[in-house]
Amino acid sequence: MKKLVLGVAPIKRFFLPMEAAKEQKDIFMEVIRGIRPDAVEIVDIDDLCENGIAFEYETVKKAVDKFKDARIDALFLPFCDFGEESVAAGIASQFQVPTLVWGPRDTIPNTDVSRGRDTQCGIIAATKVLSRSGVKFSYIVNSPAKSKKFTDGYETFIRTAMAVKAMKGLRIAQIGSRPEPFMSVISNEGELLEKFGVQLVPIAITTIAGYTKQIVEENGEELRKYVEEFKGRMAFVRNMNEEQVVWTCAMTMAMEKAIREKDCTAASMECWTRMEELKGLPCISIGELSDRGLPVSCEGDVSGAVTLAIMNACCLGDTAQFFADLTIRHPENDNAELLWHCGPFPYSLRDPEKKAGIDAFNGRWELKKGEITVCRFDSIGGEYVLFAGEGKATDGPETTGTYVWFETDNWEQWEEKLVFGPYIHHVGGMYGSYARALEEAARYLNVTYDTPGKNQIKGL
Known part of the structure; x- marks a missing residue:
C-alpha cells in the first residue's frame, strides 16, 4: 500500500513569541514523526519560513506550491498559539483533501507580565474562516501533543484520510x-x-x-x-x-x-x-x-x-x-x-x-x-x-x-x-x-x- 502524503503547516500569530511557538512545534513534530511512519510521508515547510512555522501571508503561496508539487493526500494545520486565520485558510482552501486542525492545550492564562498563547481562542476563530472558505476539516480537542487524546485522534485521522485516498481513482x-x-x-x-x-x-x-x-x-x-x-x-x-x-x-x-x-x-x-x-x-x-x-x-x-x-x-x-x-x-x-x-x-x-x-x-x-x-x-x-x-x-x-x-x-x-x-x-x-x-x-x-x-x- 502506498503511503499517505501528509502536508504539515504549523501556524502562529505574527506578534506572539516565536520561542514559545517553536517549543510547541518541536514537541508535536517529534510526536507525529513517530506515529505510523510506515504509512505516512510527512511534507513540512521547514525550508519555506522561519522555524517552519507559517505566520506571514507571503508563506501561503510557497506552502501551497510545495504541497501541490508533493501531491499531498491530506493536510494538517497544527496551531502553535492563536495562529493566523488568513494563513490557515489561505493554505487549506487550495486543496480538497481531508484537513486536520489541532493545537496544544495552554497551561496558564494571560498575566500582567506576559501574554499567553491563546491557542483554543485562535482555533475557534480560524475554523469559522475555514468553514466560510469551503474547507471540510477534522478536529482534535485541545490536548497535549504527548497524550493519548492527541495520538488516538491523529491516527484516526490518518486512517480516515487513507480511506478517502483509496476512493480516488479506485479501480475494481x-x-x-x-x-x-x-x-x-x-x-x-x-x-x-x-x-x-x-x-x-x-x-x-x-x-x-x-x-x-x-x-x-x-x-x-x-x-x-x-x-x-x-x-x-x-x-x-x-x-x-x-x-x-x-x-x-x-x-x-x-x-x-x-x-x-x-x-x-x-x-x-x-x-x-x-x-x-x-x-x-x-x-x-x-x-x-x-x-x-x-x-x-x-x-x-x-x-x-x-x-x-x-x-x-x-x-x-x-x-x-x-x-x-x-x-x-x-x-x-x-x-x-x-x-x-x-x-x-x-x-x-x-x-x-x-x-x-x-x-x-x-x-x-x-x-x-x-x-x-x-x-x-x-x-x-x-x-x-x-x-x-x-x-x-x-x-x-x-x-x-x-x-x-x-x-x-x-x-x-x-x-x-x-x-x-x-x-x-x-x-x-x-x-x-x-x-x-x-x-x-x-x-x-x-x-x-x-x-x-x-x-x-x-x-x-
Whole structure:
C-alpha cells in the first residue's frame, strides 16, 4: 500500500513569541514523526519560513506550491498559539483533501507580565474562516501533543484520510458477472464513476481459467514453493486430490496476476456459478488474496468490493478483511450473529487454537477472538451510505466453512437497521476498532454514515 502524503503547516500569530511557538512545534513534530511512519510521508515547510512555522501571508503561496508539487493526500494545520486565520485558510482552501486542525492545550492564562498563547481562542476563530472558505476539516480537542487524546485522534485521522485516498481513482476488477438469482448485488457502474471516480474493470472468467492452466502447465518454482507452503499450513485436506490442490494455488496466482495487470486494488468475483469453467471453486483463492492485500468480494458483489477497498485502506495494512454472509442468530446468545461464508476467509485470521484445513475447495476454520468492525458501502435510489459498527468474536457452535460468531451490544437493533437498509446480507469484517475513522471518511466522501441506533426504524 502506498503511503499517505501528509502536508504539515504549523501556524502562529505574527506578534506572539516565536520561542514559545517553536517549543510547541518541536514537541508535536517529534510526536507525529513517530506515529505510523510506515504509512505516512510527512511534507513540512521547514525550508519555506522561519522555524517552519507559517505566520506571514507571503508563506501561503510557497506552502501551497510545495504541497501541490508533493501531491499531498491530506493536510494538517497544527496551531502553535492563536495562529493566523488568513494563513490557515489561505493554505487549506487550495486543496480538497481531508484537513486536520489541532493545537496544544495552554497551561496558564494571560498575566500582567506576559501574554499567553491563546491557542483554543485562535482555533475557534480560524475554523469559522475555514468553514466560510469551503474547507471540510477534522478536529482534535485541545490536548497535549504527548497524550493519548492527541495520538488516538491523529491516527484516526490518518486512517480516515487513507480511506478517502483509496476512493480516488479506485479501480475494481469485476471478474465475471453475478449469479442470476442475486438481484441484491446489483450496482450502478455509471453512478460509481460519476460520484466517486470508481472504475469497474471487466475481467472474463475465461481469462482466470486460462492463466491458471498456463501456470499449472509451466509448473514454475513459484508455484511449487507456494503449493508446499500452502499444504504445510493446513491441518487436513478433504475431498480434494493433489492435482486439485495445485490447481487451487495456481488459481490464486492467476487471479492476482489478472487483478494487478489491470492496476486494481480490489475485486468482485463471480464464484460458485462458474465452477465448471474454473475447474473448481475460488473460495480459498479469495482468502489468500485478502492476505496479500487484495480483498475480493464473493458472488459478483461490486458494492462489497468497494466496501473492502475502503476497509483495507482504513486499517493501514494492520489486518486482512473477510467478506461474510449474515446468516443466523446464535442459538443461546441473543446478541450474537453468525458471520459465515462457504470458505473464503483469510487464513491469517483463523483461531490458532483450532484446526484449519480445506474441504472440497473451501476453507474450513473458525476465526480468532478479538474486536471486530463490520462495514458495508451500499446505495439505493442514488443515495449512498457507509454503514459501520463494532462488536467482538465470541464462542458458539461449530459449523462448516469459514465463520465467526459476532457479538454486539444489541443485535435486534443491528438486525432492524440492516433489514430496513439499504443493505444486503453481505458485509465486510476486519479485526480492530475502526468505526470512528469510517464515520469521518463518510463525511469527506459526501455519503451518509449509518450505524445501529442512528435514525432507527424499528420492527413491529
